[in-house]
Amino acid sequence: MSPALSGIVFIASLIVTLAVVHRPLGDHMYRVYTGQRHLAVERLIYRLAGVRPEAGQRWSAYARAVLAFSAVSVLLLYGMQRLQDRLLLSLGMPPVPGHVAWNTAVSFVTNTNWQAYSGESTMGHLVQMAGLAVQNFVSAAVGMAVAIALVRGLAHRGKEELGNFWVDLVRGSIRILLPIAFAGALVLVAGGLVQNLAAPHEVTTLTGGTQAITGGPVASQEIIKELGTNGGGFYNANSAHPFENATGWTNWVEILAILLIPFALPRTFGRMVGDRRQGYAIVAIMATIAVVSVAVLTGLELAHGGTVPQAAGAAMEGKEARFGVANSATFAAATTLTSTGAVNSFHDSYTALGGMVTMFNMMLGEVAPGGVGSGLYGMLVLAVITVFVAGLMVGRTPEYLGKRIGAREIKLASLYFLVTPVLVLVGTALAMGSPEQRASMLNGGPHGLSEVLYAFTSASNNNGSAFGGLSAGTPWYDVALGLCMAFGRFLPIVFVLALAGSLARQDPVPVSAGTLPTHRPQFVGMVVGVTVILVALTFLPALALGPLAEGIR
Amino acid sequence: MERLPGWVRRHLAALRALLVLTLVLGVVYPLAVTGIAQVLLNHQANGSPLFRDGHEVGSELIGQSFTGRDGAPAGKYFQSRPSAAGDGYDPLASGASNLGPEDVLDVLPRSGARPDTGRQSLLTRVCARSKAVGQLEGVGGGRPYCTVDGVGAVLKVFPVTGTPERVVSANQACPARPFLATYRGVAVECARPGEDLSAGRTVPVRGTAVAVVPADAVTASGSGLDPHISVAYAELQAPRVARERGLGVARVRELIGEHTTGRALGFMGEPVVDVLELNLALDRG
Numbered sequence: 001m002s003p004a005l006s007g008i009v010f011i012a013s014l015i016v017t018l019a020v021v022h023r024p025l026g027d028h029m030y031r032v033y034t035g036q037r038h039l040a041v042e043r044l045i046y047r048l049a050g051v052r053p054e055a056g057q058r059w060s061a062y063a064r065a066v067l068a069f070s071a072v073s074v075l076l077l078y079g080m081q082r083l084q085d086r087l088l089l090s091l092g093m094p095p096v097p098g099h100v101a102w103n104t105a106v107s108f109v110t111n112t113n114w115q116a117y118s119g120e121s122t123m124g125h126l127v128q129m130a131g132l133a134v135q136n137f138v139s140a141a142v143g144m145a146v147a148i149a150l151v152r153g154l155a156h157r158g159k160e161e162l163g164n165f166w167v168d169l170v171r172g173s174i175r176i177l178l179p180i181a182f183a184g185a186l187v188l189v190a191g192g193l194v195q196n197l198a199a200p201h202e203v204t205t206l207t208g209g210t211q212a213i214t215g216g217p218v219a220s221q222e223i224i225k226e227l228g229t230n231g232g233g234f235y236n237a238n239s240a241h242p243f244e245n246a247t248g249w250t251n252w253v254e255i256l257a258i259l260l261i262p263f264a265l266p267r268t269f270g271r272m273v274g275d276r277r278q279g280y281a282i283v284a285i286m287a288t289i290a291v292v293s294v295a296v297l298t299g300l301e302l303a304h305g306g307t308v309p310q311a312a313g314a315a316m317e318g319k320e321a322r323f324g325v326a327n328s329a330t331f332a333a334a335t336t337l338t339s340t341g342a343v344n345s346f347h348d349s350y351t352a353l354g355g356m357v358t359m360f361n362m363m364l365g366e367v368a369p370g371g372v373g374s375g376l377y378g379m380l381v382l383a384v385i386t387v388f389v390a391g392l393m394v395g396r397t398p399e400y401l402g403k404r405i406g407a408r409e410i411k412l413a414s415l416y417f418l419v420t421p422v423l424v425l426v427g428t429a430l431a432m433g434s435p436e437q438r439a440s441m442l443n444g445g446p447h448g449l450s451e452v453l454y455a456f457t458s459a460s461n462n463n464g465s466a467f468g469g470l471s472a473g474t475p476w477y478d479v480a481l482g483l484c485m486a487f488g489r490f491l492p493i494v495f496v497l498a499l500a501g502s503l504a505r506q507d508p509v510p511v512s513a514g515t516l517p518t519h520r521p522q523f524v525g526m527v528v529g530v531t532v533i534l535v536a537l538t539f540l541p542a543l544a545l546g547p548l549a550e551g552i553r
Numbered sequence: 554m555e556r557l558p559g560w561v562r563r564h565l566a567a568l569r570a571l572l573v574l575t576l577v578l579g580v581v582y583p584l585a586v587t588g589i590a591q592v593l594l595n596h597q598a599n600g601s602p603l604f605r606d607g608h609e610v611g612s613e614l615i616g617q618s619f620t621g622r623d624g625a626p627a628g629k630y631f632q633s634r635p636s637a638a639g640d641g642y643d644p645l646a647s648g649a650s651n652l653g654p655e656d657v658l659d660v661l662p663r664s665g666a667r668p669d670t671g672r673q674s675l676l677t678r679v680c681a682r683s684k685a686v687g688q689l690e691g692v693g694g695g696r697p698y699c700t701v702d703g704v705g706a707v708l709k710v711f712p713v714t715g716t717p718e719r720v721v722s723a724n725q726a727c728p729a730r731p732f733l734a735t736y737r738g739v740a741v742e743c744a745r746p747g748e749d750l751s752a753g754r755t756v757p758v759r760g761t762a763v764a765v766v767p768a769d770a771v772t773a774s775g776s777g778l779d780p781h782i783s784v785a786y787a788e789l790q791a792p793r794v795a796r797e798r799g800l801g802v803a804r805v806r807e808l809i810g811e812h813t814t815g816r817a818l819g820f821m822g823e824p825v826v827d828v829l830e831l832n833l834a835l836d837r838g
Contacts (some may be wrong), residue, residue: 001820009820045577049570068560068567076571120645130579137578138571166570173574178582185586186594192614195590195598200645203602203609205617206832207627213600213612214644220586237638237647240775242614243600247814248822306654307757308675311698311705314768317675318649321634321769321781322814324823328775345775346649349675355653447653469651550655 004302007326010252011294014330015287017256018263022283025260026267032175033148033168034272042170049166056161059501062149063494065165066142070109070490073135077105080131081123090124091199103478108135110489111143111371113225113232113341113464114481116473120235125197125216132232133221137181140228140261141172143373146493147265148272150377153500154401155273158507162500176261177228184223184257191253192246193219218243226257229371231341231464239331239344240320251323251331251344258334258342262286262369265376273401277519282379284524289368289531293361294333300354301329305551309351318346329354336361339371341464348443348451348467352551355467356543359454362461363539364531365420371462377496379527383518384413384499385534386527390516400518402508412499419491421538423460423484428453428542430480437476442469450546455481460488603833611829616780618642619832626689628797630832631782631790634769635682638777650675650773657698657707657757659724661746671746676705676757677724682771683764690789695762696771700725700732706760708736709744709753723750733758765789781825784813798835808834 001009038046038053046053057065080087081096081104096104100116107114113136117123123132145168152162189195198215205211218234222244225232239245245254263283270279302325304315319328328345335342336358347358361368367378384400388410391398398405405413431437431452441448451467458465459481466472472481517523557565590598601613611617618641619630626632639646652675662671673681676698684703687694700706704724711719717739722731727743735741736756744750767785787809795802812831815824 001816003823006816006820013820041577045570045573048573049566051566051570064560064563065567068563069570072564072567072571076568076575118646118648120647129583130575133583134571134575134579138574166566169570170574173578178578182582182586186589189586189590189594189597192597192601194600195587195594196600197587198599203611205611206605206630206829206836207617207619207621209618209620211611211615211617211642212645213602213609213615215600217583217587219590219598220583235647235776237649237776237778240649241647242612242776242778242780246601246614247817249817252817252821307657307698307705308652308654308679310759311676311679311696312768312772313696313764314772315654316768316772317652317654317679318773318775320775320779321783321825322779322822327822343775346651348651348653349649351654442651443653443656444658445655447655450653467651468649469653550653 003324003326007298007302007330010327011298011330014252014256014259018259021260022264022267025264026279027271029176029264029268030271032171033268039174042174045170046166051166053164053167055164057164058160059162059497059504062162062165063497066146066493066497067490069169070142073109073138074105077108077131077135078102080127081105084124084127087124087126089126089197093122093124096122099475099478100473103482106482106485107464108132108230108232109139110462110485111139111228111230111339111374112459112462112485112489113230114459114466114485115232115464116478118236119233120214128221128234129217133224136221136224136228136230136232137173137177138169140177140230140372141169143371144172144176144265145169145373146496147373147376150380150496150500151269151272153503154380154403156504158505160501160505162497162504177224180260181220181224181227184227184253185220187253188219188223188250191250192242193222193250194243195219214243222254223257225342226254226340227260229258229262229338229340231335233342239342240346245344248322248327251327254342255331255334258338258340259369261372262338262375265373269376275519278401281519281524282376282383285527286367286369286375286379288524288528289364290337293337293357293368294330297333297354297357298326298329300351300357301325304351305353306351315351315354318349320345332358333361335465336463337366337368339366339374339462341458343465346468347454347465348469352447352547355450356547356551358465359450359457359543359547360535362457362463363535365417365535366461366463367531374462381413381416381496381499382527382531384409385417386523386530387516387518388413389530390526396514399509399515402511403503403506404509408502409499412495412502416492416495417534420460420488423488424453424456425542427456427460427480427484431456440471440474440477442471446546446549450550453542453546456484459484462489603829605833605836610833613827613830614780615644615778616642617829619828629794629835631787631794631828633828634779634782635771635773636777636779637773642778644778647776647778649775649777657705657755659704661724661726661744663746674705674724676707679771680704683766686766686770690793692765692789694766696764696766697759697762698757699760699762702729706732706758708733708741708756708758709750710736710756711753713752713754721750721753780827780829782828784809784824784826787826787831794835
């Protein structure tokens, strides 16, 4: 089989698997979030935490709980890093410097997992597994909880409560993420990922040199890093490292884990609003964008345009031999279409236009299918904007799933979409305006701008991948990107929850002849159009100065 | 408790919830996975170690440099891909070069300065590696966009637009002979180290060379620890290794076949040869 053909089969096999799995998984998540029963271990957690699981929360209480939990998470994670030399399993690592610890704490709590550090030389095992990996679970569960709260807002009839954040957080972690992670971790160990608590040990190589073989609880962290669309690597090389991604088939498993929950949540949404067709429409929008993106990116990398890829004969710089070009490109598309940011190959060395596709994927707001939870709520906000645009065209009051989209709703939806462009463009402009920050660029010319633009796009959209040539480990970048991550995560969450609250209050209006059906291909096409046009108008000028200038001669 | 303000109670509840979840997800879960993996999958969980005469010599999954003390390739061993991890294959500094597809201009070392004071572009690295591999294996090391002396074939043309008035071969330090005598009627100069050429237009020149050395032999991997090479690169090295070891080429090819991993299920990944396993097998005879 030729590399191109096997690459296509690789993509097709992932699509088929997702099509099969999304139903049972989506149904499982539906039961998790709507069930009345608490597991014994969950009741124990509620008692130890001192929260009442039966109490319903209005949107403002729900939002305050999300923010309180995240604030405490940042503080604890920051503290663990600063004190790691006094913790068990520190491997003799010194405390993490303040600006790096701040950046990393915000990064993992916001589900971004931007890494201003190199894992194998900065973090001890305890900080990795009891600090960073815990946030891999709970930041994902927070994203799902917010998405479910928005869905409840759409589904509820004149009832202000959106559920209970603590219940959604604990159930998402314990009943959805933990079982899949547990099984997946063992599968990955079978493929060659390491899982131990050992410090690096030296061996003498065949030619008499020395090499340090590293250890760590890697597999248990790797699986939740993909499943929770987090992306923070145990090692600096992330999923390109053979101990994080050992073979061609572990690569397949990891890509599947990235896409699993985001593509199943629309099913959960369809069941919760009592109309599965609505869920199919949402998943169709996501899949349309995703398939086009994967195909374009894989095609561009296989075509290896540009001087160095042409000289080398293939776009193999920064890519692993066991994955090859096609499967690396598929991973790159999956990781940037979601909020993952794990990499199995280094995007900085991609072809100019291939690298642009990874950036464009993030600029879409990561909605196709997006991060766990964040992808669904982002897409639902886009659906709200689309019915509004359609309503303007025909001069009717727009409604979505029987809920009127009035002035308050559309203001919140618009604010949601203004956050990341403002952060990305202002951040990039500030960095480019300062000679000191420009000095962090590794590559010259348009590619240098791409590195900075990528960094702010990645941080503000909570992705976490990088054009790694940028030396972003400076106090300025650590603070600036940390602020982008925090605002890029929590402002949209507050707007989404406020939107959910105002939708939840409404009694649904009956369907009439003038209602725009939101489950038909026409609507799917409209949302795809709105998404792409919104992004293109916002970011095209910046892309023209960076990757387009580099890639088009 | 009840008398505390609402926001304090909320944050205390959050802290307690986080601590309990840390215990479950950050301690019990990874330790349980570690315990099961250590019992059932001991070899993989501990890094898939490889042994020679009872001594651990590395891992199936972590590549190594097979060079002598002088840093030159050891002729009797198959060579790994170029590595950007530390000084090469350093697992404490995994990573890639992160150099972009249009990184084609070198910073030439000033005359008299040490040769490693400049900066090689990615293009020149590719060209230099190709030339070195070609010499080692006794095949042509040329490739597109490369000069015969193994640097990037890139011109700087002045002015940026219009008829060229001055043309410099940007990566060939004087007194090198430029890879092109003339460009659009203008004689091509060699580059004077230290001169700022940034005002010129960058023109990479493809040339007519066809690459014999495979792509993975001239590019650094993502991890810098890639344990594999392509089958084509292994085949290219087979005659040299056979000659150095006094073995038949057929025997070496047979060993390559034994240490080649095909695509999983026929479509996942690419066929590759594990270099350390292959070299160990050669040492065993």
